[in-house]
Amino acid sequence: MTEKVITVPNKLGIHARPAAMIVRVAVEFDCEIWVESPADRVNAKSIMGVMTLAASGGTSITVSAEGREETEAVEAIADVIRSGFGEEMI
Amino acid sequence: MLFKGIPASHGIAIGPAFLLKVEQLRHARISLESSAETEQEIVRYRNAISGVRHDLENIADSMGDVVEGRQILEFLLLLLQDPTIKKEVESRILSEMVNAEYAVSATLRGVMEKFNVMADPYIRERVADVRDVGRRVIEKLTGTEKEALKNLDQPVILVAKDLDPSETAGLKPGQVLAIVTDMGGRTSHTTILARGLGIPAVVGLQRIAPEINPRDILIVDGIHGHVIVNPTSEELRYYRDIREKFQEAENLLQQMNPGPALTEDGVRFELAANIELPHEVELVRKLGADGVGLFRTEFLRLIQENGENEEDHFQIYNRVASEMMPKPVIIRTYDMGGDKFRTGLDSVREANPFLGYRAIRIGLDRPVEFSIQLRAILRASVHGNIRLMFPMVTHVEQLRRLRDLLGMVRNDLTAGGIQFDDKMQVGIMVETPAAVIALDLMLPYVDFVSIGTNDLTQYTLAVDRGNPQVADLYDPFHPAVLRQIDTVVRLCHSQRKWVGICGSMAGDPLAVPLLIGFGVDEFSVAPSLIPDVKKMIAVVTTHAAREMAEKSLSIETGLRVRALVHSYVVGKYPEILLDENDWKTGG
Numbered sequence: 210m211t212e213k214v215i216t217v218p219n220k221l222g223i224h225a226r227p228a229a230m231i232v233r234v235a236v237e238f239d240c241e242i243w244v245e246s247p248a249d250r251v252n253a254k255s256i257m258g259v260m261t262l263a264a265s266g267g268t269s270i271t272v273s274a275e276g277r278e279e280t281e282a283v284e285a286i287a288d289v290i291r292s293g294f295g296e297e298m299i
Numbered sequence: 300m301l302f303k304g305i306p307a308s309h310g311i312a313i314g315p316a317f318l319l320k321v322e323q324l325r326h327a328r329i330s331l332e333s334s335a336e337t338e339q340e341i342v343r344y345r346n347a348i349s350g351v352r353h354d355l356e357n358i359a360d361s362m363g364d365v366v367e368g369r370q371i372l373e374f375l376l377l378l379l380q381d382p383t384i385k386k387e388v389e390s391r392i393l394s395e396m397v398n399a400e401y402a403v404s405a406t407l408r409g410v411m412e413k414f415n416v417m418a419d420p421y422i423r424e425r426v427a428d429v430r431d432v433g434r435r436v437i438e439k440l441t442g443t444e445k446e447a448l449k450n451l452d453q454p455v456i457l458v459a460k461d462l463d464p465s466e467t468a469g470l471k472p473g474q475v476l477a478i479v480t481d482m483g484g485r486t487s488h489t490t491i492l493a494r495g496l497g498i499p500a501v502v503g504l505q506r507i508a509p510e511i512n513p514r515d516i517l518i519v520d521g522i523h524g525h526v527i528v529n530p531t532s533e534e535l536r537y538y539r540d541i542r543e544k545f546q547e548a549e550n551l552l553q554q555m556n557p558g559p560a561l562t563e564d565g566v567r568f569e570l571a572a573n574i575e576l577p578h579e580v581e582l583v584r585k586l587g588a589d590g591v592g593l594f595r596t597e598f599l600r601l602i603q604e605n606g607e608n609e610e611d612h613f614q615i616y617n618r619v620a621s622e623m624m625p626k627p628v629i630i631r632t633y634d635m636g637g638d639k640f641r642t643g644l645d646s647v648r649e650a651n652p653f654l655g656y657r658a659i660r661i662g663l664d665r666p667v668e669f670s671i672q673l674r675a676i677l678r679a680s681v682h683g684n685i686r687l688m689f690p691m692v693t694h695v696e697q698l699r700r701l702r703d704l705l706g707m708v709r710n711d712l713t714a715g716g717i718q719f720d721d722k723m724q725v726g727i728m729v730e731t732p733a734a735v736i737a738l739d740l741m742l743p744y745v746d747f748v749s750i751g752t753n754d755l756t757q758y759t760l761a762v763d764r765g766n767p768q769v770a771d772l773y774d775p776f777h778p779a780v781l782r783q784i785d786t787v788v789r790l791c792h793s794q795r796k797w798v799g800i801c802g803s804m805a806g807d808p809l810a811v812p813l814l815i816g817f818g819v820d821e822f823s824v825a826p827s828l829i830p831d832v833k834k835m836i837a838v839v840t841t842h843a844a845r846e847m848a849e850k851s852l853s854i855e856t857g858l859r860v861r862a863l864v865h866s867y868v869v870g871k872y873p874e875i876l877l878d879e880n881d882w883k884t885g886g
Contacts, residue, residue: 224421229374236380255383256374257429260422261413 219293222265227294240276306524307490310499311542312477317455347439407433477519569821590626592823612675620683658691680720730754752802776857816848838871
């Protein structure tokens with residue numbers, strides 16, 4: 210199991226488009242990946258899950274993975290989030 | 300494996316099974332009964348997902364560089380393949396044992412509710428996307444079945460729990476060899492339409508649909524109501540042979556199928572329908588009947604909770620008559636009593652209800668109520684070709700009283716300035732030996748008669764056909780019954796009155812040639828029997844029919860009369876060919 214804590218850096222947080230970007234990266238990996246906010250823990254490959262997480266800008270979230278290439282998976286997701294999804298930062 | 304159901308539409312078919320889940324066109328919850336069924340639902344669901352994915356990808360490709368559009372589609376694709384949603388749908392199918400359509404819509408409803416309560420407006424707006432994906436999946440689920448039916452590479456035997464009449468109507472005989480359903484009966488609309496389309500059908504099999512796998516080979520014997528799943532080579536050989544014989548004879552009949560009922564030598568007979576409820580008219584028209592030969596009105600008694608209401612009667616008669624226009628509709632006044640609708644009217648328990656207070660005996664006893672029905676019939680007569688018929692007339696004085704009552708109602712209408720057809724034909728049912736023997740005295744009062752063979756047989760032979768201990772004595776081919784039919788026709792024609800027959804004998808294929816031979820002018824049968832009777836009329840020449848009818852009058856037993864007709868039509872009428880053993884052993 211690999212884990213990483215990241216702060217959502219963009220103003221609008223993880224709304225529909227960012228959620229799609231996360232899921233698109235997640236489905237490339239074979240392992241189980243989760244995204245966890247203080248409120249909930251969801252499957253990173255589920256668009257519905259990531260959206261309903263409704264993580265706003267500045268929220269601290271945990272990305273974790275287990276299985277094949279789990280380290281790479283966590284890194285890749287963390288990168289997408291850190292990039293701020295190409296949006297305006299806080 | 301042999302299944303027995305109800306023979307609904309004649310013919311023999313051999314071919315591969317095609318399982319149609321038309322019932323799932325409705326989004327309603329359908330409870331599944333076996334794990335085989337739930338597995339099948341999951342396969343359907345997964346196939347629908349890949350189908351929709353394919354569609355969405357095609358749309359995305361066609362968008363080229365429209366970035367916004369591509370993003371939306373990519374979002375839809377992610378939703379479509381969302382593992383959490385997939386898992387929930389599949390576990391609903393498995394644990395709740397429901398159809399895929401229901402599981403999808405129930406799951407997505409939950410998703411939409413979650414989205415709706417989100418604070419983020421960007422997310423709330425995505426509810427529309429969820430709805431879009433759901434709609435596409437459900438359309439794919441329901442559509443693939445129908446699509447597949449349109450794009451068959453070979454004709455199939457349709458297997459379903461049930462079929463809607465509209466779905467049956469859309470089937471093409473070349474594509475669908477036969478219909479096999481768990482539900483349905485001999486007179487359900489699907490059955491009747493299958494007959495109209497000439498597609499063999501066995502219905503009411505109850506539990507066959509879950510037992511059949513796609514591409515199983517089936518033999519459908521629509522004559523006996525048998526379905527054989529994966530037959531032996533011997534069974535196949537036998538049925539191929541029968542199918543060939545059947546088709547040969549069928550092809551000959553096809554040539555004269557649409558249009559009027561004509562005998563082989565081109566003599567036309569009126570072929571009308573007996574109906575019970577107004578909406579049956581639609582079917583009667585589709586079947587090309589020459590009219591309604593018997594419109595039973597007893598149901599009106601049931602729909603009028605607060606007593607007789609002229610307007611209720613009028614609306615119904617008006618509707619049936621105007622829809623049948625210009626073809627005639629024979630309205631029979633209330634035939635309550637006997638075994639029908641013993642509601643309210645008869646507080647006295649009768650020892651012999653069939654010999655008791657029934658039909659016009661009640662009407663004449665309660666002329667005020669009865670004239671409500673008569674007024675409505677007369678008023679409706681200007682809107683169509685209505686004929687009036689009185690049941691159970693046994694005494695001439697009854698006829699005189701009926702005439703007087705009708706006269707009073709006419710005067711009332713005239714006084715009130717209300718229009719009616721003063722040339723409306725008035726007739727009587729002939730259903731007792733009294734009416735037959737005294738018919739010459741009754742005929743001056745009427746324009747036509749219609750023979751009710753069920754009651755006539757029962758009263759003549761003194762047999763209650765509902766009593767199993769004596770039911771085998773009930774036989775409309777009994778010489779006493781045949782001789783009376785012959786008498787009625789002769790008397791009517793000698794006074795230039797036409798004569799119809801509306802009992803179930805008119806729909807018995809073996810009776811049809813005899814009735815033609817006796818010279819009956821009109822046949823009125825249940826709508827479902829119209830195609831068969833038309834075919835039977837088509838294989839008979841009037842000359843041969845007359846000979847048979849004449850001969851039948853001196854034959855001792857009903858069974859021998861049947862044998863006489865059978866020997867004539869065998870080979871000409873395929874259903875008879877196959878029914879031979881049934882009646883020989885049964886008779």
